[in-house]
Amino acid sequence: MSELMTPALAGAAAGLGVAMPMGAMSVLLLQEAMRHRRTAVAAAMGIAVVDLGYAALATAVGPWVASHVSPVEAWVRLASAVILLAIAAHGLAGARPEAAAPPVPAPDPAAASGTTTDLRPAKAFARYVALTAINPTTALYFAALTTAQGASLGTGPAGAAFLVGVGAASLLWQQSLVALGSLAGARISATARVWTFRLGYGLVAAYAVKIALPLP
Numbered sequence: 001m002s003e004l005m006t007p008a009l010a011g012a013a014a015g016l017g018v019a020m021p022m023g024a025m026s027v028l029l030l031q032e033a034m035r036h037r038r039t040a041v042a043a044a045m046g047i048a049v050v051d052l053g054y055a056a057l058a059t060a061v062g063p064w065v066a067s068h069v070s071p072v073e074a075w076v077r078l079a080s081a082v083i084l085l086a087i088a089a090h091g092l093a094g095a096r097p098e099a100a101a102p103p104v105p106a107p108d109p110a111a112a113s114g115t116t117t118d119l120r121p122a123k124a125f126a127r128y129v130a131l132t133a134i135n136p137t138t139a140l141y142f143a144a145l146t147t148a149q150g151a152s153l154g155t156g157p158a159g160a161a162f163l164v165g166v167g168a169a170s171l172l173w174q175q176s177l178v179a180l181g182s183l184a185g186a187r188i189s190a191t192a193r194v195w196t197f198r199l200g201y202g203l204v205a206a207y208a209v210k211i212a213l214p215l216p
Contacts, residue, residue: 004161011165017203033181042121044174046128052167058142080144081212091201
């Protein structure tokens, strides 16, 4: 079990790295939670499923790619690290109060009274799967990460542990946003949004440094 702890923790850090930056999907999820907690729970599961799906695809392909470029493995790791650092730098550049997502508006009284039609859980799940899947950054993030770690994820148990960590961390974060949205009922401060950007993309940057070392 101990040998599976490392890939599981790596997967958890990867899942948080892609889930924590509070962008448009997080704001939509908070708004959904303020209107109807049940549909928001389903929406959060949809986001986590896409994160897990992209991670599974990248984990399946990454080791194969890494095994076919073993003579230049160190350079592949370095290229992957550069991609991850670029993603982190782009995200951190937007981590300013004036550049953060707009405050989440208070729930519409008409929606709260039931005069408008909320998404049913199944429809909310499908909608958020579609919205999350069209974000190419998530796919690129996991592709760079798993290709760089190809050797360590080459065995079935290690890859499975990595995916469990990704899925659990992403789902936990999304459901935490649902709980926050349903309890807060008003707005999330600009400072809180900025710090989710910094923490999330900080994890991405730290991961990039880790996989780049030792340098070619």
